[in-house]
Each structure stands twice: as C-alpha cells, then as structure tokens.
Amino acid sequence: MIGKDHAMLSMAAALLCVSPFLSVDVTMEYLESCIYFLAGVFVGSYLPDADVAAAKELRPRKVKWFSYSILSIVMMRVMGIVYRLMGMRFNGHHRRSFHTIFGITIAVVLLAAPAWFILTSLGWWSDVFIFIYVGLLCGALFHLAEDCCTVNGLKPFLPFLSLHLRGGITTGDYKDKRPEWYTKCLVGMASLVIAAEYVYHIPAGSLFLPVLGVVALSGIIFYIISQRPHARRK
Numbered sequence: 578m579i580g581k582d583h584a585m586l587s588m589a590a591a592l593l594c595v596s597p598f599l600s601v602d603v604t605m606e607y608l609e610s611c612i613y614f615l616a617g618v619f620v621g622s623y624l625p626d627a628d629v630a631a632a633k634e635l636r637p638r639k640v641k642w643f644s645y646s647i648l649s650i651v652m653m654r655v656m657g658i659v660y661r662l663m664g665m666r667f668n669g670h671h672r673r674s675f676h677t678i679f680g681i682t683i684a685v686v687l688l689a690a691p692a693w694f695i696l697t698s699l700g701w702w703s704d705v706f707i708f709i710y711v712g713l714l715c716g717a718l719f720h721l722a723e724d725c726c727t728v729n730g731l732k733p734f735l736p737f738l739s740l741h742l743r744g745g746i747t748t749g750d751y752k753d754k755r756p757e758w759y760t761k762c763l764v765g766m767a768s769l770v771i772a773a774e775y776v777y778h779i780p781a782g783s784l785f786l787p788v789l790g791v792v793a794l795s796g797i798i799f800y801i802i803s804q805r806p807h808a809r810r811k
Contacts, residue, residue, distance in 0.1 A: 578723050578748055580623055582756045587622035587719035589763035590792060591615050591712065596767040597788050600774035600781035607781055610708045617712020624684065624717045625724075627652055628675040655687055656680065665736055676724060677735045681717040685710060722796055723756075726803035744803030759799050766791065 578586075595611040627649035653669050660667035660674065667674050674680045689710040696702040721733050730743025746753055770788060773779065 578727060578746065578756060580626065583622045583626075583720050583723055584619060585760050586723050586756055586763070587618050587716050588615065589760040589767070590719050590796075591618040591715065593763050593767040593770070593788060593792055593795075594715070596770040597774070597784040598781050599771050600783075601778055603781050606705075609705055613705055613708040614712040614715075617709040617714075618716035618719070619712075621685075621713040621716020621718075622720050624713065625676050625681055625720045626671075627684075628669060628671050628673070652684060652687070656684060659683055659687070672724065672729065672731055674735070676721060676731050676733065678718065678721065678733050679736065681721065682714065685714045685717065688713065722800075726800055728806070742800075744800060745806035746803050747806075755799075755803060763795065766795070 591614065595614060598607045598611055629649075653675070656675065657667045657669065669675070675684065693702065693706075696706070721731060724731050725733060725742040726744035727746045727748055728743060729748070730741055732739055732741050734740055746755060770784060774781075774784070
C-alpha cells in the first residue's frame with residue numbers, strides 16, 4: 578500500500594483503540610494521552626517505509642521529505658550494526674528486515690531511548706510522552722498488518738519464522754476501494770462506541786479490552802477479505 582493508505586487505515590484503527598476513553602467522563606489526562614498516542618500512530622504508520630527512502634539515498638527529487646531520507650539512512654545503518662551485534666543478518670531492502678515485528682520494535686527502541694535520555698537530562702520528560710512511543714510502535718505494526726494484505730505481502734515474523742502472509746490488494750491500485758471501505762468500517766465502529774458511551778454513560782476505559790478484541794477480529798476479517806484479487810473492469 579502507499580503511504581496515504583497506511584496513514585488512513587492506521588489512524589482509523591487507532592481511533593477505534595482510543596474510543597473507549599472518549600466517554601462522557603473523559604478527563605484531560607485521558608484526552609492528552611489519546612492525542613499523543615494518535616500522533617505517534619500517524620508517524621509510525623510511515624516508519625517501516627524508511628527502507629524505501631534509505632534505498633533512494635540522498636536524492637531530494639526522489640524523496641518527498643529530504644530530512645526523512647537522511648533519518649532513514651542513519652536508522653538503517655544503526656539497525657545494521659545492532660543486527661550484527663546480535664549475530665543476525667540485516668537485509669536493508671524494501672519489505673525485508675525493516676518490515677518485521679522484530680525489526681520495527683528495535684527501530685522504535687532506537688528512536689525512544691536517545692529521546693528519553695535527552696529529555697530527561699533537560700528536565701523536559703513527562704510520563705505522558707510514553708504514549709507517543711506506544712503509538713509509534715502500534716502505527717508501525719498496523720503498517721505491517723496492512724502490507725500483509727497486499728499481493729507481494731510480507732514475512733513479518735523474521736528472523737524467527739519465515740511465514741509469508743499476502744493478500745490480493747495491489748499497491749497503487751486506486752480502483753480497489755477496499756482500503757477505503759476498511760477505513761470507513763473502523764471509523765464507523767469507533768463512532769458507535771463513543772455514541773454508546775455517551776448514551777449509556779459508560780465510564781471511560783470500561784470497554785477497552787472488548788474494543789481491542791474487536792480491532793483484532795476486524796484485522797483478521799479484513800485480511801480474509803483481502804485474499805481475493807481486485808477484479809479490474811475493462
């Protein structure tokens with residue numbers, strides 16, 4: 578999928594995840610945490626594609642954000658070093674090591690650790706910032722799940738399991754409306770949860786675990802639906 582689709586789907590899934598906290602008795606602490614989480618998800622939904630920007634190197638005409646390309650190259654180099662220190666082989670090509678649960682978790686840790694150290698040293702750290710990094714990881718994991726629905730698919734469990742997950746969605750096929758349908762379904766469910774909380778005065782957070790189950794089940798259903806290739810009209 579392209580970046581726009583990843584951001585759209587990931588933000589919709591994230592909205593459903595935080596919907597249990599947007600109840601009638603929502604506090605500023607809950608609201609602030611949700612905002613930080615959503616911000617992290619938005620950035621994280623683009624994170625795995627850092628391998629694309631790094632592959633294009635420092636060529637501003639081929640990368641939308643030049644600074645993103647620089648950050649991607651640094652990240653890929655550091656990731657390669659970490660993998661070697663762990664005795665593992667790092668593959669920097671697109672949809673390889675950086676498109677795995679293991680690889681993206683390391684990437685988030687490498688981003689979070691220095692940020693925490695700097696902010697703590699300056700006395701600017703706040704515990705609410707944790708939700709940014711949780712969102713960053715969730716956004717990246719959503720990205721991987723979405724790519725598993727595409728024709729090329731992924732091997733998200735490397736280097737421990739070589740299971741290849743793929744679907745029938747072709748990246749860049751604007752006639753295939755399934756990503757938009759998935760997004761509308763997720764936003765619709767989030768709206769229903771929020772509406773129910775206000776109508777029935779459900780305390781904030783009470784529906785969190787059931788809603789997480791709905792998110793997981795929706796992901797499985799979307800993956801099954803994505804298996805069928807898009808029928809192109811002539």
